[in-house]
Amino acid sequence: MVKICCIGAGYVGGPTMAVIALKCPSVEVVVVDISAPRIAAWNSDHLPIYEPGLDDVVKECRGRNLFFSTDVEKHVAEADIVFVSVNTPTKTRGLGAGKAADLTYWESAARMIADVSKSDKIVVEKSTVPVKTAEAIEKILTHNSKGINYQILSNPEFLAEGTAIKDLFNPDRVLIGGRETPEGQKAIQALADVYGQWVPKERILATNLWSAELSKLAANAFLAQRISSVNAMSALCEATGADVSQVSYAVGTDTRIGPKFLNASVGYGGSCFQKDILNLVYICECNGLPEVANYWKQVIQINDYQKSRFVNRVVSSMFNTVSGKKIAVLGFAFKKDTGDTRETPAIDVCKGLLGDNARLSIYDPQVNEDQIQRDLTMKKFDWDHPTHLQPMSPTSLKQVSVVWDAYEATKDAHGVCILTEWDEFKGLDFQKIYDNMQKPAFIFDGRNIVNAEKLREIGFIVYSIGKPLDKWLKDMPAVA
Ligand code: NAI
Structure with a gap:
């Protein structure tokens, strides 16, 4: 029986290994983590992450050939593939x-593998890492090898949260x-044999290490760039009276461009786009390519611009305060x-509104109050350091309340900001919401999910990103 151990029971490690265990009953998969609460959650009825379909997969394999453990060293020592x-x-x-990417966790994992291993191993980079990380890992492992052979593979993960399974x-x-x-090549084949149990052969691509590492950063940069491109267009649409949905539909019907990811x-x-582009920018700078670095930096700058543009629109529409x-x-x-x-x-929109002294009432079907308070008090980048290593901020934001119901959140509100495209928001009784709000009642749809015309008939003043503006909004121009 092939034994797989995965270090890191997070958004990637958990679902990926659960699916390998499901599809490969003859492989034993153990997911290990230094976070005891996370492992306890994986072993409970309340998994630590919300992902459609994940519960069923875990229920089917857990205890059969899928295990979650904090005994990191034991399971790494026993594994063929780590x-x-x-x-x-x-x-x-x-x-x-x-x-730059902080490889502290990666390096300590590599040193631990070297310490505890007693048999040859294939070590697989699943995390997104800078190109050439495999070389560094190889050095750590071979310099501490005690005669053990290691093969390093790069196998970046392309799953998207919300549709991971x-x-x-x-x-x-x-x-x-x-x-x-x-x-x-033998190591590549061994890993391809695992995936080959459910993935068609032609979809399993073998490359050299550096191409695989760089492809992941490139893919995320291209995806984020598409969003920033359409968001840049949305600003121009608002200024000109064009409708961004019509523009992106027209653009996306060109088969060279394609319709996806143009909303x-x-x-x-998300945890990846910004981090991976920053990492790409750093790698370009280190390789003496400042023009290339600046090109990708713009993708992040447009994203920041879009968030502040939204906040400015909210504030300016509501009489500038x-x-x-x-x-x-x-x-x-x-x-x-996802609850991620x-x-x-x-975070940036709420902080922007709090900066103008708004009172916020927040509702998300999958995010609890602790998480929201922590996010709003955290410094940028703190979020990506394991929470068990992070001092919890005792500060409770007095201007923020978190509720478990959209109607409660909107009661007596002056304005509503839709910031996540949850399906349940489309089916809300907006007449009821309108009746219980202060007037004039505003809706700022940051995801273009509600029917703006219907809401206008009810009486709302509606802002939809990149769509022709209501007369009200035209008369109250936002300063970007
Ligand atoms: P995460 O933060 O959810 O999980 C990482 C886990 O690793 C944590 O539970 C932490 O306690 C554990 N850990 C850290 N050091 C450890 C050690 N020395 N021994 C044992 N456990 C240790 O992170 P996530 O989202 O799963 O991402 C992991 C990697 O995958 C990152 O490099 C990310 O860029 C990449 N990735 C993430 C995707 C996503 O959608 N979240 C998609 C594709 C790639």
Whole structure:
């Protein structure tokens, strides 16, 4: 029986390993983590992350060939294949601070593998890492090898949160990079055999190590760039009377461009896009390519611009001040169908509104009050350092209340900001919401999910990103 151990039971390690265990009953999979509460949650009825379909997969395999444990060293020692799926946050201090990836967790995992191993191993980079990390890992392992052979593979993960199980069941591709030596090729084949149990052969791509590492950063940069491109267009649409949905539909029907990932919004979020682009920018700078670095930096700048543009629109529409006004925030997660709030645009929007002294009433179906308070008090980048290592801020934001119901959040509010595209928001009784709000009642739809015309008929003043503006909004121009 092949034994797999995955270090890191997070958004990637947990679902990825659960699907491997489901699809490969003859493989034993153990997911290990230094966070005891996280492992306890994986072993309970309340998994530590919300992901559609995940519960069923875990229930089917847990205790059969899928295990979660804090005994990191034992399971690493016993494994044939060790995945490393630890977090790789942006460095907050020292060389490359604010841009470079912090490989502290990765390096300590690699040193631990070297310490405890007694048999040959394939070590798989699952985390997103800077190109050439495999070389550093190889050095750590071989300099401490005690005669053990290690093969390093890069197998970046392309799943998207919210659709992780679907993506893992049916990936566009599985990418495996390895050394171009007979041993390297053998290791690639061993990992391809695992995926080959459910992924069609032609979708399993083998490359050299550096191509695999860089492809992940490139893919995230391209995806984020598409969002920033359409968001940049949304600003121009508002200024000219064009409708961004019509523009992106027209653009996306060109088969060279394609229709996906062209929705204008308040901005992208999530743990990866910003971190990976910053990392790419840093790598370009280190390789003497400042023009390339600046090109990618713009993708982040447009994203920041889009968030502040949204806040400015809210404030300017409401007579240039939201001081003391109640603003309902519907949605806090960075996208629907996840409870993940890392780098969610809601953080910057809420902070912007709080900066103008608004009172916020926040509702998200999957994010609890503790998380929201922590996010709003945290410094940028703190979020990507494990919470068990983080001092909890005792500060409770007096201007923020978190409720468990959209109607409660919007009651007596002056304005509503929709910041996550949860399906349930589309079905709300907006007449009831309108009746219980202060007048004039505003809706700022940061995800373009509500029917603006219907809401206008009710009496709302509606702002939809990139859409022709209401007369009211035209008369109250936002200063970007
Ligand atoms: P996460 O923060 O949810 O999970 C990482 C886990 O690793 C934490 O539970 C932490 O306690 C554990 N850990 C850290 N050091 C450890 C050690 N030495 N021994 C044992 N456990 C340790 O992170 P997430 O989101 O799963 O991301 C992991 C990697 O995958 C990152 O590099 C990320 O960029 C990449 N990635 C993330 C995607 C996502 O959608 N979240 C998608 C694709 C890649």
